[in-house]
Amino acid sequence: MSGSICLRCLARPVAAIETAAPTSRIATAAFSTSAPLAANPPKKKGPAVAVKKQQHTKSFTKARAGGKGGSGGGRPPQQGERKAMRKRIVLSNTNALEVHGLEDMTAKNIVDSQSAGKMLGLSNEVLDALRAAAAFKPTQGWSLFRRPATLVRKETLEVVRQLEEAGDKKSTVRQVIFGEKGSGKSVLQLQAMAAALLKGWVVIHIPEAQELSIGHTSYQPVKIGEETVYVQPHYIAQLLGQIAKANYTVLSHLRLSKQHNLPIPVQSNISLVRFAELGAGDADIAWPFFTALWSELTAPSAEGEGMARPPVLLTLDSLNFAMGNTTYLNAELQNIHAHDLALVRQYMDILSGAESLPNGGAVIAATTESNKPASPALDFACERNEALQAGKEVPEWDPYVKVDRRVLKVMEGAEALHLKGLSKDEARGVMEYYARSGMLRQTVNDSLVGEKWALSGGGIIGELERSSVVMRV
Template sequence: MASSICLRCLRRSLQSIESSHRAAFSTSASFSAAAPPKKQGAPGGTGARPPAAGERKALRKRIVLSNTNALQVEGLEDFTGDKLVRHEPGTVTLDKFRGQVLGLDDETVDALRALESFKSTQAWSLFRRPATLIRAETAQLANQLANAEGDGKEVSRMVIYGSPGSSRGSGKSVMLLQAHAMAFLKDWLVVHFPEAQDLTNAHTAYQPVTTPTGTIYIQTHYTAKLLANIARANQKLLSGLQLSQQHRLPIPVQANISLSRFVELGAQDPDLAWPIWQALWLELTTPSQSESKDGLQRPPVLVTMDGVDQAMRSSAYLDSETNPIHAHDLALPRHFMNLLSGQTKLPNGGMVLAATCDSNRAAASTMDHCLARISAIQNNAQPPHWDPFVAKDAKVEAALKDVQALKLPGLSKTEARGVMEYYARSGMFRHTVTEGMVSEKWTLAGSGIIGELERATIRARF
């Protein structure tokens, strides 16, 4: 009896403990937190709106040209027109500024922005204001620009490329920007194709047009955008020029309309863009009649294309039989290639520049071979032989037949020191610039590749 009572008491005590243990960890429904109500039209009820059309692309390509946290560089000279004056045969004043950084004034910056010369991958946003290093190749371009204004109206046609394996970040796009700045300072008209890839990747509308030489494909919306860039960047120059010829256009146009207003008509309506583009080039390639103000005057023209390797092969567009369309059968790339090869003349002088892109390199074996051959001939070396097992692109070979090739090397140590001192004076490089420091960074940057030098100094802090 005693043992049974003890077991019964023990069982009751265990039940009371278990029930109290469960109660301590129970949760009443009245104290539960209610889920927040979903907002109408918001995916998943988070309240975040989907990005608008083109918003991601605009953010990715957003260009910032000023950093208020950077120091103002005292004594920074501007890149002005008087530095491009020829002071003796074969040289211009800009030669004296090699290895120095010069600032770009507001008017030039506005024109360069309208032309889309700045790249989002460049380090403009780290400094107080845009400035650029004057290197040996910059002075070389300045001399060629001066030759184009001489009595002979020389027209330089050149492809800028880098050394194999170290060409990324060598400054090819900045060389085009410097050429744009010099042309604006000289009152030239500047036309720039910011990315050849945008012409060949099948992301814009196109349509066939029959010409006496065959079928070409026009891109009306891209042409309208290009005309808008030209109108904004060259507004001051085009406002002082008038239409001088009668052109067959879809709409009536005032006889003495300014070229600025004429170009804007094409920028506003893609259906008018292509005929207005053709008429504009007829106007620009009309020879100036005399040096007097009464005669017809037309300025020299600078035409440039970045990432030209994308236009040296078949494009992503398809013809009516679903065959790839060669990039040179697209109207705008063909127009540029005709200028680059010299088939289309610039009677009032000018320059045609193309630059390859190694950040998004396209396979263009014929272009690579042609550039290597041209470079070898320029340096009195043995030209390379063509690989017989690789098909040669006759259209690309014809476009590069009579051009110059400028291989862009790394900076010299003097130029590297100049740009590092500018970094230090801006507060972006917090070290004393000594000969040892310059040699160290120059070596780590692959013998002065400016993109790597930038990465090893100012970008290493972020």
């Protein structure tokens, strides 16, 4: 009985089972991504659809540029706007406290040994002149404090003492400042410029030698004797404008003393500041005006109104870029050496001792450790000159490295100043200034000074400022 029941349960039904789905429904495969056959065909894109898509793309582009999507609020930066923002110099911070009792730098206290380890402010006259000469850099921490002030370190007193001696004896100081990144090379050069301006010198400053060597300005060959040098007219015109603005007080009292062969007629008794402004107004005549101005500044002083000639300070930053080949090409499509650029050669002739300053003065160049090009000859020459000055063993040149003889020849007549970290007394002086400005919220004691001095790599002022002020901000 049980066997018959099991057979009946397993038997297949004879009648077909009717499906509940209507016959009009179309079967589709499972997990299919194709469109159903009953769907309407896609419409063709007409002109209205294309215009709408184009408007959507423009709105999306504006939104990515920083504006409100579709509202036209964003705009692309104008030509030169990004560079202007990147190079913008801010010299004051209204949120910082005013440091009461801060002395201004003068021609007397900058050479006084009692000023060592103290902060000295820059007066408005000196500040305007330094700004016109492009002495400040956007990477420096001037924007953190109420007004610009600088630390007088032992190297500052030594450099200013040499300038004072050169002005009295009508000699020439030739110096190259090198050291670690953030050690204060550019600021020491700025202090020398400020001291020279306070003493009534003429200051000519090239803020970045990189701008002369990377092929970003116009150039043209000029025959000087049997040699071919390359003049950069637009940069020289800009430099003449900076010279006129930075040295307006001094040059406005000086007059022409020679007859020059110039492209345009010039009044015989014109002031040198007006003479420089004429050359700055037209790049085509900038180089003849610069050579004429240089011959006037290096002419011997004479009797008469406006015929006295003051000492001259030449400064150049990022020297590494002026000690090798540039990206400019000559007629044979070979890279032009930086010493074949007319303006750079003018500096190198004085730095090497081939040319002197009859009325006294100095040429001070500073190296850079930020994005610097390789210059083995310059590095070796700095170490060699430092060893010779200290009476130590002179290092030997690596015979497997190609030597640039032109660089070594220039550096033979230059003094090397190795700028290292601050002493603990100097570090205390600058940290007390940070605290009085309200930027350092800790009590400045021996423990804190020792801690920050050690963390900054032995008093590297750039690292000291970063660890004390910048990192907190």
